[in-house]
Amino acid sequence: MSGMQRRKTRQITLGDQRTGIVRVGGDAPPTVQTMTSGYTYEIDACVAEINRLAAAGADIVRVAVPKRADTEALPEILAQTQVPIVADVHFHYQRALEAVEAGIHKIRLNPGNISDRDQVNAVIDACAERGIPIRVGVNEGSIIERKDKQRRMEELGKFFADHQQGHLMALMIAKLEEYMEIFEARDFHDVCISAKSMDARLAIETYREISKRFDYPLHLGVTHAGPRETGSIRSVVALGTLLAEGIGDTLRISYASDPIYEVEDGLEMLWSLGLRERKGAELIACPTCGRIQVDLFTLVQEVRSRLADEVEVPMKVAVMGCVVNGPGEAEGADIAIFAGDRRGIIYVQGERVANVPEEEILDRLLQECLAFQERVRSGEAKLGEKSVEIVPPDPIGALGSGAERIAAGEVEQITVGES
Numbered sequence: 001m002s003g004m005q006r007r008k009t010r011q012i013t014l015g016d017q018r019t020g021i022v023r024v025g026g027d028a029p030p031t032v033q034t035m036t037s038g039y040t041y042e043i044d045a046c047v048a049e050i051n052r053l054a055a056a057g058a059d060i061v062r063v064a065v066p067k068r069a070d071t072e073a074l075p076e077i078l079a080q081t082q083v084p085i086v087a088d089v090h091f092h093y094q095r096a097l098e099a100v101e102a103g104i105h106k107i108r109l110n111p112g113n114i115s116d117r118d119q120v121n122a123v124i125d126a127c128a129e130r131g132i133p134i135r136v137g138v139n140e141g142s143i144i145e146r147k148d149k150q151r152r153m154e155e156l157g158k159f160f161a162d163h164q165q166g167h168l169m170a171l172m173i174a175k176l177e178e179y180m181e182i183f184e185a186r187d188f189h190d191v192c193i194s195a196k197s198m199d200a201r202l203a204i205e206t207y208r209e210i211s212k213r214f215d216y217p218l219h220l221g222v223t224h225a226g227p228r229e230t231g232s233i234r235s236v237v238a239l240g241t242l243l244a245e246g247i248g249d250t251l252r253i254s255y256a257s258d259p260i261y262e263v264e265d266g267l268e269m270l271w272s273l274g275l276r277e278r279k280g281a282e283l284i285a286c287p288t289c290g291r292i293q294v295d296l297f298t299l300v301q302e303v304r305s306r307l308a309d310e311v312e313v314p315m316k317v318a319v320m321g322c323v324v325n326g327p328g329e330a331e332g333a334d335i336a337i338f339a340g341d342r343r344g345i346i347y348v349q350g351e352r353v354a355n356v357p358e359e360e361i362l363d364r365l366l367q368e369c370l371a372f373q374e375r376v377r378s379g380e381a382k383l384g385e386k387s388v389e390i391v392p393p394d395p396i397g398a399l400g401s402g403a404e405r406i407a408a409g410e411v412e413q414i415t416v417g418e419s
Ligand code: SF4
Pocket: 286, 287, 288, 289, 290, 291, 292, 320, 321, 322, 323, 324, 325, 326
């Protein structure tokens, strides 16, 4: 989709006839995962949460299975959901065996807390028999619990002395390499790996290093990133940097919040980088300034929520506060509204179609978006075919105070043309 060169990895697949097959790695576009926040053994609530996350666009959903009751709930949960499900296993390798027995689509093991070779082999053999992939996921947090951490960190840190927190990076990589030997010895390659850290720089450097050492698909994540307000920045800085370098085959953003935001933000990141085909409208909006003459922030939020509910075609919609800079910034939009003097003028594919009072802007804009969506679907119109263009000053008439501004040389008339 983009000119971005992606690092070539092996590919794993997960899912079944009911869920469809999701591919991770190789030439597959990066996928977005999330994890349920409720108890897995509460079947109805768990199913409802998984279905809500899948409807929001999650490609893969993970559930925690700390208790026997959780793995016992899996057959029922799997029967009522249509997205591949991963069982997240810590400490108790039996949970992995039970989840495999229940028909789970993938297992996640943490080398930091399941390290007994025989136990790992038992999980590998069960997964191999059923063609189920395993994610080997190390976390900075569970690695540094080791008793001999200080000595090992000092020793290993020397190998990555040029890196920020090279000792932690070395520990995670050493743990991964050690663990992967068990898989290699079993000739099991249906593996995806992750090495999550709480620190964005450490995450970037560790994944870069891992991508040189392994050809397994990489699951990206910054762990315990915090609330969405700050966690989104930390996650997108790290994951966006790696993805832009072609590293990363699936990702999970983790927030101390409703996991629906993890899905929304993960998808938006992939769309912004051109790594996935956008679903739904792309909203462009101005930040407003002293020229604003309508309540643009409210309007933008309302437009966003209505577009998310009603528009599936990836049209570009621009909501601009005025006619000064708006037209230039809205260039390329399929549909645009320029506000001014408590009114809004609406353009569809570069043609002015309406000039309405502020209170009618939202409904009229939506009406135009839906009509445009129909025209795109029927083949009458094409996305991105025509754009807004600016020509030298000329009165814009019905825009009220705009005429004065034009006379003062502050604004220019908007006209349209085919690009
Ligand atoms: S479009 Fe107009 S109101 Fe919005 S930021 Fe630009 S100049 Fe200010």
